[in-house]
Amino acid sequence: MTLLISHRFAAALVPAILLVTACSGEPEPTQAEKAAAATVLGAPPGANDDVKVANAAASNVKESSDLMEFAYSYPKEAAEIPKLAEWLDQDRATKRDALTAESRRDQALAQKEGFPYRPHSHLQAWQRVTNTPRFLSLSSEIETYTGGAHGMTNFETLIWDRNKTVRLKPLDLFTSGKAFDAAIRTDYCAAIKRAKAAKGIQPPDEELPDALESVFAKCPPASAQTVWLGSSDGRHLDRLTIAIAPYEIGAYAEGDYRINVPVTAALVRVVKPEFASEFRAAR
Template structure:
C-alpha cells in the first residue's frame, strides 16, 4: 500500500522543537530507472524523482521539471527561514532537526489517450514523526496537460454515488483488520464514519493497456483513522454504475472490468 501525498502545496512548516527521541519515518523506497534530484544541507534534505520513461514526452518532461523547481524553491526557502529563526532565538530556543521532503512519481497506467500517474510525498518538519500522502493525476497526451482524475467524471456527487457503497464496505473491512475489532457504524467517532471517496486520491488503473478498468482510492493518515493506522487503499473495479458517472466524452477510455 502506498504510504506517501505530494501535494502542490507544502504542509505548514512546524517550528516546534523536535525531541531527541523523535523517530523519523523511513525514506521512500528507491525504484529503478528514475530521474532524481537530491539536495542536502545542514537545514534540510530534498529529493524529487520520476520514472525516466516519462521524459519521452517532452511536454510532460517540462511539466515535471517545472514542478520540481517549484517544490524545491518553496521547501528550501521555508526550511532555511525556520532554522534561521530558531538560531536567532539563541540557546534557549527550539532545537530543529533537519527537515526532509521527498517527492516520488510513479506511472499507474498508460492507455492510448492518457497516462495515469501518482505523486507520493513524505515530509518531516520537526516534531515526533513525518507526514505523507498521495496525489493522483492524469496526463492528457493529445492536449499535453495534467488534469485531476475527477475531471473525467460528471461530478463529484456522481462519482461518489457510483462507488460509495463498495468503498465504505472495503474501508470498514480494512479498519476492522487494523483495529482487531469490527467498526461500530453508528458511533459518534469520526474515525468510525465513512468518508466520501472523491476527496482523496483517485488512481485510475488498467489491466489491458487499452482503457481504465480499475480505480484505487488512497486515503491518507488522519482521514479515516488515527496516524498509527497509516493510509488506506481501496481497490475497485469499473462497473456499469461507474461507467455511468464518467463524462460521455471520456467513456471510450473506460471499460467494465471482466
C-alpha cells in the same frame, strides 16, 4: 533518454545534489527488482517483460544537507512528453523553493530560541500507474517532515491526455465528483471496513452520537481523497484505487490506506461521453 536540466536550475542547487538520469548502459535489474516493479498499480499482464524500460527513472533529483533533505523523481514515460516533463520540472522547483524557505525560517527560529533544529524534508516519487494509448496515469507518494514528532504521508495524482495534450485530474474524466462518489460508495465504504479489519481495527460503534464519530469520518467522500486510475490490459482504464492519507479515517498510528475499488458499469455510466470509450467495466 537523458534528462536535460537548465543551467539556471542546476546552479540553484547546492553541491550535494545528485542528478541521476536513465541511460542505455544501466545494469540489468534483478528478478526481485522486476517482480517488485511489476506490482505497481495498473501494470498490465506481462509487465515483467518490459519492466526495465517501463520503470526506469528518467529524472531523480536528490539533495541532503544540515538544512533539509529533498528528493523528486518521475519515470521515463513522463520524460518522453515534453510538456509534461516541463510541468514536473517546474513542480519540483516550486516545492524545493518552498522547502528551502520554510527550512531557513525554522532554522533561524531555532537558533534564536535556543532549541535544536531538525532538518526538514520533502521526498516525492512519481510512478507510472498505467500507460494506455491515450493516457499516461501517474501516482505520487510524498513523505514530508517539518520538525515535529513525526513525518507525514500525502499523495498526488495526474493523468496526461495525449489526444488533448493536457494534464488532467482523474475526476476530470467524470461528470462530477458527486456522481463519482455515488457510483462507488457501497464498494468503497465496504473496502474501508475490510482494510481496517485487516489492521485489527474495529469499526466505530454505530450507536455512538455523530459528535463522537466526527473526528474521523467513517467513510469520507472518495472524491476528496487521491484517485488513481489504472489498467489491467494496457488499453482501457478498469482499475481504481483511492489513496487516503493518515488522519483522514483514523489515528496517525493506523497509517495510510490504499483502497482498491472495482470499476463497475455504474461507474462507467458517469464517465464523460468523450472519455467513455477509454473505460471498461471490470464487472
